Amino acid sequence: MHPREPDWTPPPREPDQPDQPAQVRRILRLFRPYRGRLALVGLLVGASSLVSVASPFMLREILDTAIPEGRTGLLSLLAAGMIATAVLTSVFGVLQTLISTTVGQRVMHDLRTGVYGRLQRMPLAFFTRTRTGEVQSRIANDIGGMQATVTSTATSLVSNLTAVVATVVAMLALDWRLTVVSLLLLPVFVWISRRVGRERKRITTQRQKQMAVMAATVTESLSVSGILLGRTMGRSDSLTRDFAEESERLIGLEVRSNMAGRWRMATIGIVMAAMPAVIYWAAGLALRTGGPAISIGTLVAFVSLQQNLFRPAVSLLSTGVQMQTSLALFHRIFEYLDLPVDITEPDDPVRLDGIKGELRFEKVDFAYDTKGEPTLTGIDVTVPAGGSLAVVGPTGSGKSTLSYLVPRLYDVTGGRVTLDGVDVRDLGFDTLARAVGVVSQETYLFHASVADNLRFAKPDATDEEIHEAARAAQIHDHIASLPDGYDTLVGERGYRFSGGEKQRLAIARTILRDPPVLILDEATSALDTRTEQAVQEAIDALSAGRTTITIAHRLSTIRDADQIVVLDKGRIAERGDHRELLARDGRYAALVRRDARLETSITT
Numbered sequence: 371m372h373p374r375e376p377d378w379t380p381p382p383r384e385p386d387q388p389d390q391p392a393q394v395r396r397i398l399r400l401f402r403p404y405r406g407r408l409a410l411v412g413l414l415v416g417a418s419s420l421v422s423v424a425s426p427f428m429l430r431e432i433l434d435t436a437i438p439e440g441r442t443g444l445l446s447l448l449a450a451g452m453i454a455t456a457v458l459t460s461v462f463g464v465l466q467t468l469i470s471t472t473v474g475q476r477v478m479h480d481l482r483t484g485v486y487g488r489l490q491r492m493p494l495a496f497f498t499r500t501r502t503g504e505v506q507s508r509i510a511n512d513i514g515g516m517q518a519t520v521t522s523t524a525t526s527l528v529s530n531l532t533a534v535v536a537t538v539v540a541m542l543a544l545d546w547r548l549t550v551v552s553l554l555l556l557p558v559f560v561w562i563s564r565r566v567g568r569e570r571k572r573i574t575t576q577r578q579k580q581m582a583v584m585a586a587t588v589t590e591s592l593s594v595s596g597i598l599l600g601r602t603m604g605r606s607d608s609l610t611r612d613f614a615e616e617s618e619r620l621i622g623l624e625v626r627s628n629m630a631g632r633w634r635m636a637t638i639g640i641v642m643a644a645m646p647a648v649i650y651w652a653a654g655l656a657l658r659t660g661g662p663a664i665s666i667g668t669l670v671a672f673v674s675l676q677q678n679l680f681r682p683a684v685s686l687l688s689t690g691v692q693m694q695t696s697l698a699l700f701h702r703i704f705e706y707l708d709l710p711v712d713i714t715e716p717d718d719p720v721r722l723d724g725i726k727g728e729l730r731f732e733k734v735d736f737a738y739d740t741k742g743e744p745t746l747t748g749i750d751v752t753v754p755a756g757g758s759l760a761v762v763g764p765t766g767s768g769k770s771t772l773s774y775l776v777p778r779l780y781d782v783t784g785g786r787v788t789l790d791g792v793d794v795r796d797l798g799f800d801t802l803a804r805a806v807g808v809v810s811q812e813t814y815l816f817h818a819s820v821a822d823n824l825r826f827a828k829p830d831a832t833d834e835e836i837h838e839a840a841r842a843a844q845i846h847d848h849i850a851s852l853p854d855g856y857d858t859l860v861g862e863r864g865y866r867f868s869g870g871e872k873q874r875l876a877i878a879r880t881i882l883r884d885p886p887v888l889i890l891d892e893a894t895s896a897l898d899t900r901t902e903q904a905v906q907e908a909i910d911a912l913s914a915g916r917t918t919i920t921i922a923h924r925l926s927t928i929r930d931a932d933q934i935v936v937l938d939k940g941r942i943a944e945r946g947d948h949r950e951l952l953a954r955d956g957r958y959a960a961l962v963r964r965d966a967r968l969e970t971s972i973t974t
Contacts, residue, residue: 418462434667503586530682719798726755727886727917735784760928763937807885827883843878
């Protein structure tokens, strides 16, 4: 049986409105490794903005001087300059897009690998409390939803800001009075965009949570196990209805997200589109009332600049809204990046060469919940190098928990576990992985070929090494009889193979890794008697010469163990070999008699 998982709880959630300045600073730190490339983007943006504002001034000269005075040479030069301006602006735009997109994708890569690496280090309890689809949604949907922000927002922000500043300066140079009229409404527009941004951020948080729920539903119900359960229980139609309801909720959130503030932003667009008419009206009115005359060239050039101002200004407002929305996504990603890691590698880990495999449990205590009852108390056991220990006891007595302390799937809360005299908490993760192999009753196989599944234990293994491991596990002949041999796809979670075949594949995988310490966690408990015998022979071959800890469900498999420990409520109730414990006629003898009665009832 599996141990009870600890009551792992995530760290306290941030409030719905986290410290935005701190969050923005953290986002900016993501771009720090690429500041050189970003500086180049800034130079290209500045050059593009300066070049683009020159075009209206050339237009003014064409309208006020070159055409009225018939200066063909000046007209040709100014026209060529306007064309050159368009070409340079386009070239600068392509280059800045290439560089900024590359930087953005690198940041996306850093986020994905950072989240994945953090999850790889999380305790087992985290994954028993978190739906797989939720984890996948954080990596795929949340990080994917930030793509536009990290690839183009920074460039858009710098580009539009530079364009706005350069255009305002140029407008002031043409006519400061018209400039004041043009800028009167900008503060109102900024206020509106901030309101819209906050609204979209709130809706985006709800939408991403709903997407995570849908991803979890798909992952669970459309896996092989989910399909089998749904069909055999007659729940396929109800699962479809449940999914449709979740999808319906997402429709509402998507519509709200896209329509949030849409009318207010449309009002901004209408006002900005009407501004040229206001400028023409103001200029005509000033001329009619005896104000200073404005030349046609200046007026046309100013309106052109005004349009050049409004485009980046609207884009800046939209960028602000998008950044507010993206803060919700960054917040969800940072939640995962900030998850506490309970089991860590020491700063200066011990790395053992020539591992012998002696194991000691020295006054070991362990509790999943510090406020609850301990799972293990005062465990003192020594397993000599090459020796075998069997651990038996009733369900919930702490058998599997004891074995999981060796590879540091959990850490002791008292005492210590040593390998060759070194506390396992002082060993490097690579040393522990090389030293300890685990074969459990639940065999996990990837949706890949048989060879790839075996090479997961040893990526550089040759074909001959793979075949030898399979022979030792008594599965080679079956694999060779398949049409594609070792290239056969095992299917989702290995469903193309029987339970016994999957177990032997797991044993072959462990043989290929060749660990000096072996943990067998009820490796045959889910198998029928005939299959168990075949798998047990493979296990015997695997155990030869290794330090072995066997968590036993069927006691017939551990009669030859050098030492048998009987656990009861986390304490050692009895210890000895098979004959000694039978002669003592205590708990172990009672368990043996229970097994005998079960075997008799099955055969009859």
